[in-house]
Amino acid sequence: MTQPLLIEIGVEELPAVPLLKIVKNIEESWKNLLEEYQLQSKFEFLYTPRRLVLKHGAMPLAQANSVVELMGPPMAAALKDGVMTQAGEGFAKKCGVAFEELERTQSNGREVLYFKQQKEGLSTSALLQEMLEKWIASMAFGKMMRWGAREDEFIRPIRWLQVRLGDEVVPVELFGVQSDTKSYVHRMANFDAVEVKSIAAYETALENGAVILYPSRREEIIASQFDALEREHGIFIERDPQLLAEVVAITENPKALLGSFDESFLELPPEVIITSMKEHQRYFAVYEGGNLTNKFIVVSNAYTEDYSKVLAGNERVLRPRLADAMFFYYNDLRRGLSTEGLEKIQFMDGLGSLSDKIHRENEIALRLLVRYIDRAVEESGKSSAELEGLMDRAIRLAKADLNSEMVYEFTELQGLMGYYYAVALGEDPLVCTAIKEQYMPVGEGAELPSAIFSSIVAMSIKLDTLLGLFSIGKIPTGSKDPFALRRAVNGIVRIVTENDLSFDIDEVIEMLKEAYAPFDVTQLREFIIERITKSLDANPSVIAAVLASGESDINEIAKKVTALGDIVLSEDFKEYFSTFKRVANISKEIDLQNRLDIDISLFKNDAEVSLYNAYEKILFQKFDDHKSRLEALFALKPQLDTYFDEVMVNAPEEELRVNRRHMIGSIYKTLRDIADIKEISI
Numbered sequence: 205m206t207q208p209l210l211i212e213i214g215v216e217e218l219p220a221v222p223l224l225k226i227v228k229n230i231e232e233s234w235k236n237l238l239e240e241y242q243l244q245s246k247f248e249f250l251y252t253p254r255r256l257v258l259k260h261g262a263m264p265l266a267q268a269n270s271v272v273e274l275m276g277p278p279m280a281a282a283l284k285d286g287v288m289t290q291a292g293e294g295f296a297k298k299c300g301v302a303f304e305e306l307e308r309t310q311s312n313g314r315e316v317l318y319f320k321q322q323k324e325g326l327s328t329s330a331l332l333q334e335m336l337e338k339w340i341a342s343m344a345f346g347k348m349m350r351w352g353a354r355e356d357e358f359i360r361p362i363r364w365l366q367v368r369l370g371d372e373v374v375p376v377e378l379f380g381v382q383s384d385t386k387s388y389v390h391r392m393a394n395f396d397a398v399e400v401k402s403i404a405a406y407e408t409a410l411e412n413g414a415v416i417l418y419p420s421r422r423e424e425i426i427a428s429q430f431d432a433l434e435r436e437h438g439i440f441i442e443r444d445p446q447l448l449a450e451v452v453a454i455t456e457n458p459k460a461l462l463g464s465f466d467e468s469f470l471e472l473p474p475e476v477i478i479t480s481m482k483e484h485q486r487y488f489a490v491y492e493g494g495n496l497t498n499k500f501i502v503v504s505n506a507y508t509e510d511y512s513k514v515l516a517g518n519e520r521v522l523r524p525r526l527a528d529a530m531f532f533y534y535n536d537l538r539r540g541l542s543t544e545g546l547e548k549i550q551f552m553d554g555l556g557s558l559s560d561k562i563h564r565e566n567e568i569a570l571r572l573l574v575r576y577i578d579r580a581v582e583e584s585g586k587s588s589a590e591l592e593g594l595m596d597r598a599i600r601l602a603k604a605d606l607n608s609e610m611v612y613e614f615t616e617l618q619g620l621m622g623y624y625y626a627v628a629l630g631e632d633p634l635v636c637t638a639i640k641e642q643y644m645p646v647g648e649g650a651e652l653p654s655a656i657f658s659s660i661v662a663m664s665i666k667l668d669t670l671l672g673l674f675s676i677g678k679i680p681t682g683s684k685d686p687f688a689l690r691r692a693v694n695g696i697v698r699i700v701t702e703n704d705l706s707f708d709i710d711e712v713i714e715m716l717k718e719a720y721a722p723f724d725v726t727q728l729r730e731f732i733i734e735r736i737t738k739s740l741d742a743n744p745s746v747i748a749a750v751l752a753s754g755e756s757d758i759n760e761i762a763k764k765v766t767a768l769g770d771i772v773l774s775e776d777f778k779e780y781f782s783t784f785k786r787v788a789n790i791s792k793e794i795d796l797q798n799r800l801d802i803d804i805s806l807f808k809n810d811a812e813v814s815l816y817n818a819y820e821k822i823l824f825q826k827f828d829d830h831k832s833r834l835e836a837l838f839a840l841k842p843q844l845d846t847y848f849d850e851v852m853v854n855a856p857e858e859e860l861r862v863n864r865r866h867m868i869g870s871i872y873k874t875l876r877d878i879a880d881i882k883e884i885s886i
Contacts, residue, residue: 206245206262207370209328210403211336213256213378214364214388220453222345222359223251233342234258237335242267243328250417252456253505254388257417263369267325274299276317279308292317329374332367336376354379364388368403389413390456392507414457414507422452426503429460430488433501437462440491441501447482454486455505462490463519467498469526472533473624479614480525485518532609541604541625549606554676554721558603561668564719566599569664571715576705580656584634591634591657598638598661601626605639619643634658645695652702659699666692667716674728675720693735701762708757709733729756736761742769745885752880767831768879771838772886780838781886783845784875788882790853790865791872800866800873806859811850812867815843819871830878837875844871 231249238244243264250257274295276282282292288303296303299319309318340358348357356379367374367383376383386397387406393414400409407417416422426448430441439462451458469477474489474496481487481500488501502518504511547559555561573580573595577588584591605611605622623640638661641653653659670692673679680689700707709732713725736758737747742765750764771777794800807813818840827833853868855861875881 205265207265207372208368208403209247209258209260209263210366210368210406211258211332212364212366212387212406213340213362214366215254215256215358215362216360217253218251218256218360218453220253220450222347223453224449226344227251230256230339230343234339237339241331241335242325243331251419251453252415252417253454254456263328265329265369266327267331269325270323272319272321272323274319275309275311276306276319279315279317282317295319329369329372332369332374333376336367336378340378352380364397366400366406371402389415390507416457419452422455422458423448426451426455426458426460429458430501433460433462437499438492439497439499442478442489442491444482444488447486447488451486451503455503457505457507459504459506459511461502461504461511461515461518462499463487463502463515463522464499465519465522465526469530470496470498472526472529473621475617475620476529476533476610476614477526479617480529481522483614484525485522487518487522528613529610532613536605536608536610536621536625537628539608540629541601541622541631542607543600543604545607546603552672552676552678555672558606561672562600562603564668564672565602565664566596567719568667568716569595569599569660572660572664576656576660579703579705580660583656586634594632594634595657595660597631598635598657599664601631601635602639602642602661602665645698647691648694652699656703656705659703659705663696663699666696667712671713671716671720671723671728674731675723677723679727679731689731690735693732694739697736697739697758697762700758705759706757707759710756732758740765742766743772743884745883746772746879749879749881749883752883753876753878764830764878767829767834768884770831771834772884778886780841781881781884783841783848784838784872784881786848787844787868787872787875788880791869794865794869794872796869796873796876800870802866802870803863806863808860809850811843811847812864815840815847816867818843819867819874823874834875834878837871840871 227249234247234249238247245260245263247261247263248257248259250259276295276299277291282289282295288296292303295317296306299306299321301319307318307320308315310316343359345359348359349361350357351361358379362379362381364386365376365378365381365383366385366387367376368385373383373385385400387400387409388394388397389410390413393412398409398413400406410417416425427443430443433439434441477496478489481489485502488503490497490499490501492499500522502515504514504518506514508514543559543562546562547557549558550556551558551561570592573591577591580586580591581588586594601622602619603622605618605625608621608625610621611618619642620640623636626636626639634655634657637654638658641658642661642665644651644653644658644662653662669687670689673687673689678687680687685691696707699705709729713728717723717725733751737744737751740747740762746769747765750761750768753764755761755764771780802816804813804816807816822833822836822840825836827836851864853861853864855864
């Protein structure tokens, strides 16, 4: 039998961010408990700022009955001379019965002790106290609170509790609060507790008290209100998903309101205004004609007929926030961009100060600039000498905004504020843009630097962090990566591949390693290769085949993987594979490091001549890309099949045998320059 189950844990206002971080874990934890207690059933986990709710439409009233069967020790070990041994006593104790009550049975030809018991499932009501205690304990919010004289902790004080199974109120106590039939609605609708007559009446009671229980419904209401405001005022509201989720979590009765602030604050960079509104007040930015305007959207949790005072209050509290930002901005401009003082800030123990890091980044950037100078000159229209000077300037100013009051207040604006200050102070546009884009890409699929010049700056910063931390043993282990080194490698891979830049891992590490304490270069190389394999969307065996070729240029690895991956997915590849797998197997017996000379005078039949001519044509042909070259090599299949049918590769005559092996080995070696086909699994 089943009955509806309602669990409502009433709390003081929950902080949105800690809740949202573990919402999925909270739901998963209850699901696991249902499985552990053999009470599996469908449920919904819901939340408002003042409650955590579980709703079951059909909760089993009890666990299913079960049969417990246990095999014990052999009788020869359980009884000695008619006296119960320690083994027999231990098994009886485990089963919870006297030794005499145990049965005997046969197992593997021996008589053993045996216990069988019909176990009656416990009632759900009897289990809920223990289940809820475990559920509460599983909620890893981070910082917790104690209240009153209690020693136990939770994210916020618990003030009321409902645990109802059908028409029954299940007697449960959490943090000294006993379950009953009361709940609390929106404070502006009713400050006192309200009686909830039944589970069926629960949602209606909340709605009558201006509480919308379902987060998805609150989000729909906010979106609908945004749409209406956009139509009415001809505006565009920036719908930040993270901010929207927070607003949904902190409102029970959301109401979107359009407010405004003094136009003079639009002198600030748009990101400063947006960040100030979002971080401090949870306001949404508003645009008109593609430009940020002096309006904002606040989603109020008030329940009133007149929202004018609510709106006026929000406009009033925003003004000092923006005034502070304006003060920081102009104060920073007066001081200018300077790295003075960064020598006193330690970057990492063993790697010196931020000034030391800037010096290393500068050395890396200038070396990379030499490698990519033609692209940089072509793209920028500046001379190599100009670019060298500007690169030095960009690296030296990239971290200057860490000294600014604005970045001290809003750390997420580092780099961006340096860009705005550099523009205002008349720095070269290349330098300004490089400062803004120095941390790009900031995540998977995120925007890349817009120019080769900026890309060099971004890669230099990532490379110094990567080599530096490996040199002091700060290497990611398992899922832990506190310094985001995996993200740094992913960023380099994306910059290199999407800009079609040559980047040989071994060469770059060798070129840069002398600036750091000695470290395991092979370990760093393997770390980078592992990240490349994770970032490329391809059959893992295709990636393994390309890496087995010995390729160490990130860009070439990506190109070869793409080329081979396309061919592997083709309908004809299985036929190719069988032939070229044979080529690979024969080549195992050949030292491919030696010269593989082929003497055409030793050819004995047309199959040898035909294969050699087709292969030689490929050797001297210029191909546009790896895929074209691979297709040409795989097109040797007919000649190879005929060759294997008509030619004895392992001929008894040594001269013929060596010549024929060299023929096959040469084809395999040419193919292996792109990928080692024997690594592919299909």
